[in-house]
Amino acid sequence: MPADTEVPPIVEMRGITIRFPGVLALDNVDFTLRPGEVHSLMGENGAGKSTLIKALTGVYAIDSGTIAVAGERRTFHTAADAQEAGISTVYQEVNLCANLTVGENVMLGHEPRRGGGIDWRATQKEAARHMESLGLAIDPRSMLSSHSIAIQQLVAIIRAMVLEAKVLILDEPTSSLDRGEVEQLFEVIRDLRSKGVAILFVSHFLDQVYEISDRITVLRNGTLVGEHLIEELPRDALVTKMIGRELEDLATLEKSSHRAIDRSGTPVVRAEGLGKRGVLEPADLEVYEGEVVGIAGLLGSGRTELVRLLYGADRPDAGQVEVQGAHAKVHSPRHAIDQRISFSSENRRAEGVVADLTVAENIVLGMQARQGWVRKVPKKDQDAVVAEYIEALGVRPANPQALVGNLSGGNQQKVLLARWLATAPQLLILDEPTRGIDVGAKADIQKKVSELSSQGLSVIFISSELEEVLRLAQRVAVMRDRRKIGELDSTQVDLDGLIDYIANAGEGSAA
Template identity: 75%
Template sequence: MVDTPPAVVEMRGITVEFPGVKALDGVDVTLRAGEVHTLMGENGAGKSTLIKALTGVYRVSAGTITVRGEKRVFRSTADAQAAGISTVYQEVNLCTNLSVGENVMLGHEVRRAGGIDWRATHREAARHLQSLGVQIDTHSILGTHSIALQQLVAISRAMVTDASVLVLDEPTSSLDRGEVEQLFAVVRELRDRGVAILFVTHFLDQVYEISDRLTVLRNGRLVSEHLAAELPRGELIAKMIGRELDELDAISRAADREIDRSGAPVLRAVGVGKKGVLEPVDVDVYDGEVVGIAGLLGSGRTELVRLLYGADRADTGETEVRGAPARITTPRAAIDRRIAFSSEDRRAEGIIGDLTVAENMVLGLQAQRGALRKIGKAEQDAIVDEYITALGIRPANPHALLRNLSGGNQQKVLLARWLATAPQLLILDEPTRGIDVGAKADIQRKVAELSAQGLAVVFISSELEEVVRISQRIAVMRDRRKISELDSAGIHVDDLVDVIAQESPTASTLAPASETAPSRDDTPRSLENPESAA
């Protein structure tokens, strides 16, 4: 029997509250010496909040943090660092205009007679780097090196103080496979020295490659903790995504409706990709069809649709709109072809809180027409009244500031903005995230209704049941590639989970459910957890 490593950090009952929001609710996590402990959960699960509570960025509202048996209260990041907790963030927090050695030793330079002994400082930097197996000229400018090497420099800097806990927040998000292997070699070296490592990633393969222990969070609550070797991938995904509430089960699945694919699709993309962001992907969508994009956060879902819309520029692939070649390299080009896109980040890229409901609704149409063709008041009033009624926006006041509406009603206003442009293709990225069940059901019903009327839709959701419910086809993404494409007729959430969790990615295929996963009875595996609400 293997002994359980000693606890370095124990977080008990950690609760973090902001005005009107409980970001963490009574979460327990234990970090042990010589273990890589991975935090898992979808966007909004509370991973970042937990890290910030541990590192002194956020004050905890309730609960205790114990480090090596001593209760600590972290009022700042300096308090956490003094307790031996260091952090390396996704965006490397270094000075790229300084040398490697200066970055490693920043704040810990070797001093002699009131000044800095740079020769000794660079020797110390080289020693710290070499202890991690990194051979690099410490006098070279950091910015001349790859992101992977900058990550290793950041880790070396974090360990200069002999930290006993290292937090790695999405360190592999910008790395290729070879660079990930180099980083993991360093992580294993630190683990073998007895450092407790808290790791956050959305890449499922990496989770099982490097993790000793997993903690799953959902909606700010602890779901469960497991040894990585004892938790199958499918069960991990089920714990992360939870289960939709029963109120949404009444919505009839649009997948029951057959789609005519005999002509040219509204959009066809072949080999669309971007180096370091997304491997080349094929996708097409026909009139009246909802194509769902499924996968865990970080799988490449958003990256794909941003390339299709021209919000980011692809460096490979070709695109056709209704059979004609189309160069969509900017959102303007997409709008000109009647392609609309609603971003997953509605606060930063969607709503304009200081404008009214009416002003937000007509923004897309005004952009489509151009600055010289102003929308008249009568036309604006008619558009706004139509969509307030059709989408059930509350309060039904076109003059209300959008920032004062609930998240669900803000999302409905964004949907109205793009529907007012009469698109032929609507791309929706997480349109139901963070909204109540009633608003979620309203939006799902509207998407099903619009597709039945002939609108082509690309639909992304972290809720797999939602994707299955309203899609005719589902493209499955993992680790920045499309691993499968399924006809959703007869598909259960369990089947989709199995595809996402499979050991080795398969080539993209279009196959009915019976050819992709074993047949099942009508009762899916339970994804419910009594501690979590959707």
């Protein structure tokens, strides 16, 4: 435990538990926030960061546990309750009125009054004073929408100060800011810290977390892993805590990573200098026949961005793609599919399954899209393909007419895998295919990937679970902060080595 516990905490959350249908989102989590500190909340997707924040800000009701603010036990029913208690939140998407002026936004609801109306002159003056105190030199009479996201975020913070917030929650504030803007934001954060404001900071950027934080709390799968002072928690220890070690029974699965790959010929797919401004720095990637290439890195490191550019889901503004040695135009998913490249998104619900269609319709969708609408895949062929994959992947319920929206995550993932395998791809890109699914389904999917690659299918496999990556992939590309920082041979590296590489490699040159 950290040393300076004698400062009385401003926020004390004890034994917080929140249940959603079928999921334990938070399980008996403690969290403490002290005045005048920047406290980072760390964890991978689904670890419970946002749920904890929403519990604190009164958006979610807690099932058990207590919340105390400034030593007084509180129950927040709405976000307004929390705001009244001095807890303000600045979200990734700015929650302000774009059609009002900066000054009006800052003072909204707290305008000085005169007679029956608002004293606009005093309002602007007051706004200007608040803005000046945080060093923001823009005209309070300018429209909010005329400013960059970074400025809008600062305006949101200033607004929180008008509300006399004692706790400021910054949820991914830097995700759309460039380096200079981040500096400006950090200046403001440091200034507020020195004024005794407690700041809860959430970011996927490790460098920024280490630059600004005093303390870190780590969550994993809805449970508390620990609270640490920043200087007592080296980067690789943090990454290990965030990712954790997976269950034993998966470790007994067959390893495909030791299979020798012939890399003397032409790669199946080769990306050269593929990048997009503000999304990904240009990166190279090659995949050979029968090879599984893993991409490792934390969430937001650019791993998803890289494969989306490769697949044409987003349009790259730099670099090119070669398929079987020939230059290929991949500007849309259609082009990729014509080149027999398939991509299964990490975002199963929003970008994967078509929830209101049946299992059968979802599986056939990829084949059908490739054939065009005129030539319907004959009913007999459809039934055969659907039955084959339901059997081969063990989709449950094994009912082709069930609506996909009613299936569990693991079974939806199997349906998506079936959709792509049915199109007979030469390269299959799987982005987090095993996230949030049970161990059985996870093992099924890993087995299938291993088996198919041994038959010659090339696979790009992205996962937050590094053991999984090391087990399946012969080669691992490592990403950090939207850059590819290197490639490792997975026979030459173990889990700790990979974690160390993700956390520290090229540290000197990065900053």
